[in-house]
C-alpha cells in the first residue's frame with residue numbers, strides 16, 4: 001500500500017512514521033510539511049537518524065492521488081480544508097484531527113466553531129475499532145478518536161452497554177502528558193511553567209466531552225452527558241483517565257470482571273488489569289509508552305456504590321498513530337495487530 005503522511009513534522013506525524021516505516025505492507029510515498037520541505041525527516045525527528053533518508057515535501061494533490069491512503073496529522077480546522085481535495089483524488093483518508101469525529105454539526109459548532117464541509121460527516125467513521133470495526137471497513141474518511149476520549153469511552157462502554165450504572169452521573173477525570181498539546185509551544189507549555197504541574201487546564205467544557213457523549217449515547221440508545229475534566233500532569237507521553245460512575249444495584253468485583261471480559265474478549269489491544277499485589281495493580285501509562293495497548297482496570301467503592309474505572313494509554317499511539325494504523329489494517333483486511341506488536345518498555 002502506498003501511503004502519505006500530511007503534517008509529518010508534528011508529534012503524531014512522527015509517531016505515524018515510526019509505525020509506518022516498520023509496517024510490512026506499507027511503502028511511504030510522501031511525507032509533507034509546509035515549513036520543512038526539502039529537509040530530512042530526521043532533522044525534525046532525530047530518532048530517524050540513519051534510519052530514513054526521506055525528505056519532507058509540500059502537499060501536492062497530484063502526488064497524493066498516487067497513494068492508496070493519506071494519514072492526516074494536522075490540527076482541527078485545518079483538516080477540513082484538506083480532506084475534500086484528497087477525496088477527489090480517490091484516496092482514503094485517515095484523519096487524526098477532530099474535524100470529522102462528530103456526527104452532529106450543532107455539536108461541532110458548539111465545541112469547535114464553524115465547519116466548511118459538514119456534508120462529508122456521513123462519509124466518516126468514528127475511528128475507534130473496538131466499537132466501529134464494520135463502519136471503518138466501508139468509510140472514505142476514518143476520523144480517529146481523541147486520545148482522552150479513547151481512554152474514557154473504552155473504560156465506560158462495557159458499563160453503559162450492560163445498563164448497570166446511573167448514566168446521569170458519570171464523571172471522567174483525565175491526566176494528560178505534555179505531548180498531547182502538539183509541538184507548537186505556548187506559555188502554558190514553556191518548561192518553567194509546565195514542569196511539575198498538576199494543572200486542571202480544562203475543568204469543564206473540554207472538546208473531548210462531545211465525543212464521549214456521542215459514543216456513550218450511541219451505546220445506551222439515549223442521550224448521555226458526562227462531566228469531563230482534563231489535567232496537565234508531569235509526563236511527556238501517556239495519559240490516564242479515572243472514570244467515576246454509580247451502580248444501580250449492588251454488584252461484586254467478579255460481576256464487573258465478567259462484564260469487561262465478555263465485552264473485550266476478542267480485542268487484541270485491550271488488557272484488563274487488576275492485580276492484588278505489586279506496584280502496577282491498576283493501569284499506568286508508564287508501562288504503555290510506545291505500545292498500542294489500552295489498559296483498563298477498576299475498583300469498587302461499596303460504601304457509596306461507586307465504581308472507579310481507570311484506563312491508560314500512550315496518547316501518541318493508541319490515542320493517535322496506533323489507532324490510525326489499526327484502522328488501516330482493518331480496512332485492508334490485514335491482521336489487526338500488523339506493525340503494532342510492540343509491547344512498550346519497562347522500566348522507562
Ligand SMILES: NC(=O)c1ccc[n+]([C@@H]2O[C@H](COP(=O)([O-])OP(=O)(O)OC[C@H]3O[C@@H](n4cnc5c(N)ncnc54)[C@H](OP(=O)(O)O)[C@@H]3O)[C@@H](O)[C@H]2O)c1
Nearest residue numbers: 007009010011012033034035074075076078097180182183
Ligand atoms: N498530540 C496528541 O497526543 C494527539 C492525540 C490524538 C490526536 N491528535 C490530533 O492530531 C493532530 C496533530 O496533532 P499533533 O500533536 O501532531 O500536532 P503538531 O505536533 O502541532 O503537528 C501538526 C503538524 O501539522 C502541520 N500543520 C499545522 N497547521 C497546518 C495547516 N493549517 N495546514 C497543513 N498543515 C498544518 C504542521 O506542520 P508544518 O507546519 O511543518 O506544515 C505541524 O507540524 C491534531 O488534530 C491533534 O488534535 C493529537
